[in-house]
Amino acid sequence: MPLLSLRNISRSFGSTRAVVDVSLDVNQGEFFGLLGPSGCGKTTTLRMIAGLERPDTGSIFFQDADITHLPPERRGFGMVFQNYALFPHLNVFENVAFGLRARHNDKAEMADRVGGALELVQLPGYGKRGVHELSGGQQQRVAIARAIAIEPVLLLFDEPLSNLDVSLREETRSELRELVTRLGLTAVYVTHDQEEAFALCDRISVMVGGRLMQTGRPRELYEQPSEISVASFLGRNNLIKAMRLSSSKTTSGEFKTLEGGHTLRLTVKHEELAPLNKPVFLAIRPEHVQLSTNDHDAENSLRGHIREIVFAGATSTVRVDANGLVIEALVLRTNGLEVNRECSVILSPEHLTVLKN
């Protein structure tokens, strides 16, 4: 039984359809990610889980109880806001104690729990400080302490790291994951940063344009995106427009690219999905594209010449024009590669994916 279930949730603001027919399950103890570009509806979805926003249609279940219309204060979910939403008129202690006071907790127990929460986020002894005296990273920790102090049954994060600078973000990220695991909490984490989502989450739902596109483990999403939007949102991807040629039911299919007119062979399970004589998209990650300066007889080897080489430190991006089809390759070394030089582009069949339209 999933801990949290969203069933066909939709929400519109005026004529904008922010969330369209979203269904998902979050399991006990899971670190679940909602990933997508800004404006994709992920925050609205999170706010509906928190009870801050009500769905127009659809239901939300928690432990099989319908909580769709339950006000936020009765859900017992902790939430960490993007801007932290620390109460400016209260000090650190009172901020963390806020939820406990709302529950009329015993004084001594409250002090214990606030102290414990502050210790967990490595801010022991900060209770008397005003929230304005804290750095961004410390404010962030207070926000987390405040959310975990109420011993939430579910922890919600709305891009909590986006206001931190890069080095602090990575450090906080691993601490956060460690904390959630140690406390045995279940978390729903909203972010637009795929690296962050991949590093943190057990499972991720990718949302684009208010719709949930694909749910899966990070590696699954990265290597086997099923939708164009997922493929292009998660890292760089070569999208090749092509048409299926053969109708044979073998494990390999033949596709003809619309640009360049190359013939590509695939050994992919999605192959059945591709209808005949209708353009579909094939995807291959730049890091899976091989380049060779020798004449190459490998499968799916296309001749082209190098258009551009962009140096980016550890790696370089090479753009090759194969008779009008431009392919991007990510290489570690550019030995022997030069702009305008001829080379072979190898798109190995096992890395080519057919995308749903």
Next chain:
Amino acid sequence: MKTDLLKRKIRLHPRRSVALFLVTAIVLLYGVIYPNLSVLITSFQRAGNWTLANYREVLSQQFTIEAIVSSVGLSAGTVLLCALVGLPLAFLFERFTFPGRRLFAALAALPLVLPPLVGTVAFIFLCGESGILANGIQHLFGLQNPPWRLRGWPALLLFHTYTMYPFFYVLTGAGLRRIDASLAEAARSLGASRSIVLRRVVLPQLTPSLVAAALLTFMTSMASFSAPLLFGGDVRVLTLEIFRARQRGDFVMAITETVILALISLAALIVFQRYEGTRRFAAAAMKGAPRRREIIASGGARVLAMIAGVVFALVLVLPVATLFLVSFAQEGSWTTQTLPSAYTFANYRRLFGDPYAAEVFFNSFSMSAIAALAALLWSFCVVTLLRRRESTRAFAGESWRRLLSLLVLVPWALPGTVVAVSVAEAYGKPGSLLGSFVLVGTFWILPVVYFLRFMPLVVRALQASMEQVDPTLEEAAGSLGARPWQRFVRVTLPLVWPGAVAGTVLAFVIALGEYVASVLVFVPANRPISIAIASELRDFNLGTAAAYGVVLIIIISISMVVAGRLERLRG
């Protein structure tokens, strides 16, 4: 147990919102909709029949047309003169720095704290034909007659400019501070000269402030009553005509003229809101550079700026200083002399010893306090309704919200004369809304009128405070388990009370010196300070009248300082 709790379905907007909605609706119905409608209806009725006869009659009289033209003309002239004084001052104080700048800049807003009646009285003492200035010049040059008479158009325009230019000064000053200096720098780097920058970059951005100032000045001038009453001479203005018509007992004429005055004021407001709606100057969200004031370096210019500052400060302070002086004058000691010949504390002793004076102070204080506190409570209802998404979705959408803000604003846009006349008309006889209770003639008429006139100030102040509160704070409180009332008491209230109290204090002190509406509906049981001042003036007890004014100014100044402190607390 937890699941048990979770299984109960709760709707997000229970009785509380209904109560808020009811309170708001009832106050608006009784205070705004019904009185204004009754005035409107009465103006179209005669002997129970619908007719235009009242308007035909009123508008066929030469002096009504004259009053309309004079009111509008006086207001337009006032706007022009106030802009001519206020704009350069705002530029001077915002763009340059010179010795004494801070002091002068603070003084420049001084006329804003003067209640109109007190200002008028001070002006008469200073500039009237037997006032200090005219008398001094007459004595100095041995003239037969006073060099001028404080009467008619020039007197009104002068007084209006003195009391209302701060609208331009304050609003343009604020506008100038908001302008991102990097825009001017960008224009300069693109080759624009100083004058082009002023014309094409600075002024267009100032337009909203200028329009706001012009509107405020226009409406204040339309509502002006004390000055036309005391030294308007032959100039007929609408507020005065309404007052005189009521005194003659010609209620139909008073009401018809009231509708005309209300329409002109509302038209000005609508023009202004149209303008605001069409030309939105989104404050650039980019990180901007505040402009630094230029230091006037050249010695000559420095001296000149200083002298200008001192002269300006004197002009501002003299009327108030005169009032202070006269408040110590022995009654009857100031007749043909330039300055009063004998000084005494007797006036103040009278103020604090006389039971009549004590009663007057008690009346004003209690009525203003009742009105201001009621306005504070009510503003929480209104602002909560305006702000809460759930509740407005439950009862009404965006258009209702707009109607609500409009109805709240109406009493602010209407001259005090109109508010008083409409309340008097609606509740002057047993009616459908109050049954046999007649409000007119009781103590409560003035608290009600004060409440209606000044509650928009409190609503505005609270709204401004609320807008500064990050809405995620309440959401965070909700997610931490705080119920709606806990959220309000523990998060919203601590963050908004300074602004709300500042607005309430402001409403309180303005009500303390209120005259325009009071003079129309006061009764012996609720005689306020302003009425006492006017009656002392009529009896030539100049010193006592001045002493009342001084006490008012002191109370107002202290309250303004307190309100200012509170405002800053908010930040």
